[in-house]
Amino acid sequence: MRSVPEWLRPSLWGLAIRSALVAGAVVTIALALGATALLFVLDRSLLSALDDAATARAQDITTSLRSDPPADLDAQLLDTTQRITLVQVVDPAGQVVRTSDTDPGTPATDVRPPAGGPPVPGLTGRAEPGADLRITVQGARGVGGEYTVLVGASEEPVEATLATVGGLLALGGPVIALVAAVVTYKLVRRSLRSVEQIRTQVATISSTDLGERIPVPAPRDEIAALARTMNDMLARLEAGHTAQRRFVGDASHELRSPLATVTMALELADGRPELLDRELVRETLLPEVTRMHLLVDDLLLLARADERGLPLRLGDVDLDDVVDTEVHRARGETGKTVTASLAPVRIGGDRTQLERVVRNLIDNAVRFAAHAVHVEVSRRGNTAQITVSDDGPGIPQPDRARVFERFVRLDNARERDRGGSGLGLAIVAEIVSAHRGSVRIGESAQGGVQVVVTLPASSVSSAEPS
Structure with missing residues (x-):
């Protein structure tokens, strides 16, 4: 089966062309429906005017017959015009006693309404081959008996008028549709020109320079909204790219230190095997490998959380047992x-992840506490709270939200033996958020740090131990 050429596929045409064709088609259909309705109304109106003229002539003749015989009727009542083309007065015997034609002929219709009744318009008949008539019939009671007045109006002017109007519509309709299609094409092309400029500018922005922005047009229209949206997206991409680069740099820095220590120890053991004793392994190699292992685990957990959310194995967890x-x-x-x-x-939660939250908070508190750490588990309505307090130096108010970012360590915590990797609180925030909870930092009663974790709680029986 032969494939359809691309130029015959509407889906591959430009938006301007498709919009122009649709506009032209819609205008054509609308004009066709409008023209049909117009011709129908015009036809009814013109025929009604013919019937009205014929009825008026028939009533005038009927009025004259009440006082004059048919032979004495005023000649003007029998005159023909462009509309009225036939007048006949028929006696009771069915003979034409007065007519507008020179030849009396036969009656144009056999309809005989009663005298004194209303006229009967709209009857069809033919005065001669090819001449359509609309005949109005009215019964009359006059001098010498009852008569029937027939007035015929020609439909040819109506047909000529309809043909003229229909021809004008047939000629003007395609022109109007073509003009609508061209105007639509130009308007869409003009609108798309701004979109194309935005597309071109976005295409020139590379991943190494995300600081560029798209100029926002002055009119507050959809194009300006698109430009603002693209700028917002570029700002998010720039922020994400910067965070990613900082994350990679910080992770490399954190891994470089234990790797350097392990490498140095192994090189020393390779050059002088007698120095590779149990003390070197326990005090140097194992702590650095453990630190590197924990750091890699933290990085993997955060990477999984960024990619598809933190996976949880949900179940009932006794929070007081975990903390204890x-x-x-x-x-x-x-x-x-x-x-x-x-x-x-x-x-309800993931016990392993909640253990990690409590462990990180207690380890941080112990690391920075002067003498004491206090942990509290309580219930506040439908929520459970874990509060970890210490008597350390505390965290300044401006830094309390920043410490939940990755690899953030404050100035007083930058020493390697105290500051950790800077991922502990970031992991706490990720796990708590996955449990639909919240975490905040305040000041303890001893002037140190107080971390409060709030989690949704389920019911607990009174028999459960503390």
């Missing part, structure tokens, strides 16, 4: 005081 386990773990790893105040709260 992490508190006991922290007590065994630090000499600082870690206390807890736990109320029984059960929520």
Whole structure:
């Protein structure tokens, strides 16, 4: 089967051409319907005018017959015009006793209405071959008996008028449709010129220079709205590209340090094997490998969250048990005081991810606390709250929202042994958001940091232990 050439496929035509063709077709259909309606109304109107003229002549003759016999009728009543082409007065015997023709002939119709009744217009008849007549008949009671008055009006002027108007419409309709198509084509082309300029400018913007913007036209129309939308999209792309570059740079920087340490230790062991003892492995290699492993896990979790959202394995979680386990773990790893105040709260969520949230918050608090850390689990209506407080230096108000960004470490936390990778709070924010919760930072009663995590809570029975 032969394929259709591209120039015959409407889907491949330009928008301006398709719009012009559609406009031309719509105007043509509208003109055709309008012309049909106009010709119909005009035909009815002209025929009604013929009937009115014939009826008026018939009534005048009927009035004259009441006082004069047919032979004495005024000659003007029998005159013919462009409209009235036949007048006949028929006696009761069916003979034409007075007519506008020189030849009396036969009656134009056999219809005989009663005398004194209303006229009967619109009857068809022929005065001669090819001449259509509309005959009005009226019964008359006059001198010498009852008569029938016949008045015929020719339809030829009506047909000529309809032919003239129809011809003008047939000639003017295509011209109007063509003008509409051309005007539509030019208007669409003019509108698309601005769109093409936007497309060209966007095509010139490369991924290495996303700072360029599209000029917004002065008129506040759809084209200006498109330009503003494109500028907003470019701003988002630029922000995302900048964040991605910063993310890659920060990740490379964080991985470079443990890799350099491990590489240096292995080179030392390769040159002097006797130095590769248990102390070097425990105090240098294993901590750096563990740090690198945790960093890679954090990066993978954030990458999955960015790509398709953080996957959760939902189930019932006793939040107080999770916090109690992490508190006991922290007590065994630090000499600082870690206390807890736990109320029984059960929520629906991913236990593994919630453990990670609590662990990150407690580790951060222990890292920066001076002496003590306090963790509290409580229920507020339909929500569960985890509050982690410390007596450390605190976080300034302007930086409390920024610390949830990735690789953000404040000036007092930039030391490698205290600042971590800068991903802990970012991971907390991702996990809490995936659980439809919120996290905020405030100031504790001791002047340090207070982190409050709010999560949707489900019902809990009174038999559950603290």
